[in-house]
């Protein structure tokens with residue numbers, strides 16, 4: 001229960017969850033686009049960011065698109081076309097087919113399956129990384145052996161159990177779409193996320209670890225796939241003297257202005273990761289002794305990008321909390337707290353936090369879809385719902401000062417008094 005001792009004043013300047021951090025190089029490349037009058041969806045900035053990102057992630061090709069959602073859509077469409085053949089206009093490549101998806105994630109991860117007419121089957125989360133559970137995925141293949149596509153995300157910049165997931169998918173001959181929108185720069189066994197899937201996607205949305213204000217990329221080692229996605233993203237024009245179309249297209253290409261911002265940001269990716277890591281470590285130290293844990297990762301094999309620091313309250317330290325579809329309430333209890341209390345208290349001090357992503361199988365949009373739970377000690381569970389109930393994202397802005405973070409830590413501590 002929060003104890004206000006009147007010695008903490010609300011921040012005059014809001015402490016953000018994760019806001020853009022510009023350095024100057026971004027403006028230089030935007031100006032370059034203006035100077036050369038490449039104010040369009042082509043130009044040197046686009047070519048350069050595609051080259052820099054592909055090199056960084058260790059894939060042969062990166063295709064610059066308008067957003068991460070567009071990258072996921074075209075990745076999913078391409079996977080569907082490979083598995084089930086070309087779709088007719090107005091009919092997605094996944095029409096009538098089931099697809100396994102991460103359950104606890106941002107809705108963009110799974111909307112692509114619906115864009116292509118597929119039927120999502122949500123796979124439960126595991127506690128070790130808060131990502132898709134390989135055990136639940138294996139069970140899902142027992143229930144739906146016909147499935148050939150799995151869409152996975154790396155939540156909050158922490159790599160999923162990639163080796164286990166890949167082994168399950170290989171055993172069942174399934175392809176992987178890898179949503180690395182939140183995990184740009186994170187590594188698993190020394191290799192960058194975004195390079196593990198058969199098709200990868202990243203995002204440069206405004207609150208990601210680096211940003212172009214918007215933007216995203218499709219990642220692949222296949223020239224043919226890169227060419228196809230680039231063509232789809234520019235309305236599928238055929239090589240002809242006029243606008244000739246054999247295939248349905250989209251207007252998904254990245255702008256050369258936005259590419260200029262990203263070109264400037266890429267040189268600061270490692271610096272941002274180091275700052276986010278320091279924030280995570282300070283929370284870990286500062287919140288010691290409380291009945292909480294930070295979002296966990298595989299210390300041996302993973303180097304997260306620490307995009308957001310999150311915490312999970314121990315079950316027996318939770319005060320009663322109720323959530324309807326649109327509202328949250330709680331009952332204060334001495335010595336206990338809950339995400340709603342912590343988030344409301346942080347907001348009073350002009351600090352932005354956020355609930356954990358509400359699992360997709362609990363969303364009104366998708367709650368009719370099948371959900372395959374994980375099993376803990378032989379008991380069927382719903383780990384996503386549990387992490388959603390007990391977890392929250394702490395402010396993780398790389399411009400937050402140590403003094404500001406110490407106040408945030410003190411506010412959280414007082415919630416447990």
Ligand SMILES: *Cc1c(COP(=O)(O)O)cnc(C)c1O
Pocket residue numbers: 067068069070105106108109153179181182202203204205214215216
């Ligand atoms: C941000 C995000 C996306 C979408 O990226 P946009 O660039 O905003 O379209 C997709 N998946 C996850 C997990 C995200 O966090």
